[in-house]
Amino acid sequence: MKVLLSTLNSKYIHTALSLRYLKAFAEKETDVEIEIAEYTINQNINHIIGEIYRKMPDVLAFSVYIWNVSEILSISEAIKMLLPDVKIVLGGPEVSFETESLIAENSAVDIVISGEGEISFAEVLVALRGEKPLSTVLGITYRDGDCAVVNPSRTELADLSEIPDVYSGDLEEYENKIIYYESSRGCPFNCKFCLSSTIKGVRFFDIERVKRDLKRFLDAKVKQVKFIDRTFNAKKAHAMEVLRYILENDNGYTNFHFEITAHLLDDEMMELLSTLPPGLVQFEIGVQSTNSETIDAINRTTDFERLSKSVAKLRSLQNIHLHLDLIAGLPHEDYRSFEKSFNDVYSLKPEKLQLGFLKLLKGSSLRAERELHGFKFIDRAPYEVLENRYMPYSDMLRIKDIEELVEVYGNEKDFEKTVSYMIENIYRSPFRFYEALSEYWRENGHYESPHSKVVQYKLLKEFAEKKHGSDIDMMTELLRFDFVRNTRSPNVPEFLGGKSGELSKEEKYLLLRDEEMRNRYFGDVDERDYNKLHKKLHFEKFKYSMDGEPLESVYMFDYSVSERELQKSRVLDIKDELERVMRCLG
Structure with missing residues (x-):
């Protein structure tokens, strides 16, 4: 008996733990050989049908969730037409309830497992080999002609150590x-x-x-x-x-x-x-x-x-x-x-x-x-x-608009200084800021298509100009700071000042060769690595300090942070260092 365990993950980078548990437990309890085949909801459904058909399973079992139930039912219908003798088994949180109606409304489905599935799935395979009746398997609903038979429920597995180790093999x-x-x-x-x-x-x-x-x-x-x-x-x-x-x-x-x-x-x-x-x-x-x-x-x-x-x-x-x-x-x-x-x-x-x-x-x-x-x-x-x-639905729609902008302007942290300034100094309320921004986006049709990161900066500047023009100089500087902090090797767009804030080649050279500055910020970096480090540094002048004061400031952005760190660059105020090295030159 050839058994195929499958599901449709929501993304390629996801993996289904449930399939691995079911396979390991069933292979421990029976001598059935089981194959796992994972797909995603983004793949063409006809491609998935073709891949499953080529495997010619005797039993096809799916792990079903709210994000894949529609596709899995369609795949099951097609496979049943092509392979009428295949037994199709569904399990998972989306199909653990209202099982009678599920079988009644989907003629391709033969068996539904409710709740935790390890024991029930293994026993279903034994039953499908003719070694015990399906009526004795707890926790399932099965098709008997045109009827759905609901068996008594099964209690959860008391000792989780009964589930075999699923990570003992190659993790490639x-x-x-x-x-x-x-x-x-x-x-x-x-x-x-x-x-x-x-x-x-x-x-x-x-x-x-x-x-x-x-x-x-x-x-x-x-x-x-x-x-x-x-x-x-x-x-x-x-x-x-x-x-x-x-x-x-x-x-x-x-x-x-x-x-x-x-x-x-x-x-x-x-x-x-x-x-x-x-x-x-x-x-x-x-x-x-x-x-x-x-x-x-x-x-x-x-x-x-x-x-x-x-x-x-x-x-x-x-x-x-x-x-x-x-x-x-x-x-x-x-x-x-x-x-x-x-x-x-x-x-x-x-x-x-x-x-x-x-x-x-x-x-x-x-x-x-x-x-x-x-x-x-x-x-x-x-x-x-x-x-x-x-x-009402109208308010839910407003919140959906706000949610999209929280993802763009809040959660990515690419606009952190600018958004914080606008919330603290203009709106006094995070919700009112996102509410006003969402109304602006809706009025100007910005929800109708996706936008690149640079365009997102441009749209936030346009919003600031039209709604709060008196603060636009400060907010433009904050936007430029956010852009440089979060963009490795930044090519600052013209609407944020272009190259106007970059240090001269001479200023950068003097800073990088200054022994005092090197010891202060990179004292633990050896000579060889330090010579490579300058490629991961950027220097930028601003008309304002980043606490909102109209004082010229100079920052060094160090992009050599690891992937796990909570920021995209390390930011250091080096105005005093620049003034010192320039005085020494003079």
Whole structure:
């Protein structure tokens, strides 16, 4: 029996951990040989159908999520027409609920696995070989003629060590890809919008197994390991042991992404985090809303005051990339309430503010309350809420416009000085700044096509000129500073002053050959490397200091920072050094 496990990832750099678990567990429990074939939602669907057809599987099993369910159902329909005897099995969070209707509406689907699939999938393969009836396999719904038979549910795997190691072999397939990894399953919280609330309790993989896997990732120098633990720091001792291990074995390249709950961080954890090198870890922190009525309605455990203090401490360490999440469309959150939530979170100054929109996932508690809150949504993946009793669709559209500009002008940090100046000195509110900018973009048709980075700078300058012309000199200088800081070997566009701020060749030569300056900023760099370093340096004069004062300033931009660092260049004020070397020349 030839078995093919497949899915469509959302991006090429992603990998499906679920397929590897299913393959490893089933091959341990049976003598069936299983092949994995991963595709992406960006590939032509006919190409995928052709690739699967050429493999001629007897059993075709898909891992299904909201981003790929439509394509997988279409592929299943085509494969069933071409290979009528193939058994098609679906599993994953998107198909774990409403399984009877799924089979009734999709004649190509033979079996659906609900919940955790390792044991059920292995038993399905045994049944398909005729060694046991499908009626005895817990946790599945299967086709019997025109009927769907729903078997009793299966409890979760109690001992995660029963799942074989899936990273013991060659890791070449993960080159330039993200490894998705879990050290625990389940979540201690019960947020109504999340499917994790359907699984009670938290189970952990053995810490020695986790360390072995981490060692393999570090030795292979994979680019990123993204933990999919729902709350990585739910068990403090476990989290600290993982963090200590990656610190002790840091290879200077691999970084690790964790979802954490900020209010669980204590002084001991903060002390450990303070020792991490910049860029080794990223933390994603779900805030979702700061409206207390909203927090209660979604059954979320959040102490925003404690969370804010924890985030402030993390920010002060200057070594951890922080992602904070908000969700628009939640109960009791109207447009102005969302504005407050946005401003509260933006003021914490995360590296990335991820603004999402509520999705009523199958199986979630909030989906069952759709009439209570007046949720309007299209009942097909991704089930995104269009409007509710508290926020009309017109306001949701305004927030979508704002979200796009937060991605462009906020999260990339390419405009940090300029945007901060406009928020602090003109709008006094992050939300009102993005609201005004989004209205300008909408009025001028800028949402209708993508823009290069240079054009994004130009559009922000045009907005500043038309709306706040009296400050345009200062804002142009800030834009030029942002451009140079974030552009290696910058060719400053004319609308930002062109070459007007560059130092002369003589000035650059004197600075680079000055012994005092070299010792101050590059004392640990040997002669050979220092001679190469000048190619990664840029010098620029400005009419203003970057704290807003109308004082001429001179900065050196050092682009020799590592990929893991939280900035694209190191910026040094060298006005005094330039004046000194020029005096010596005179």
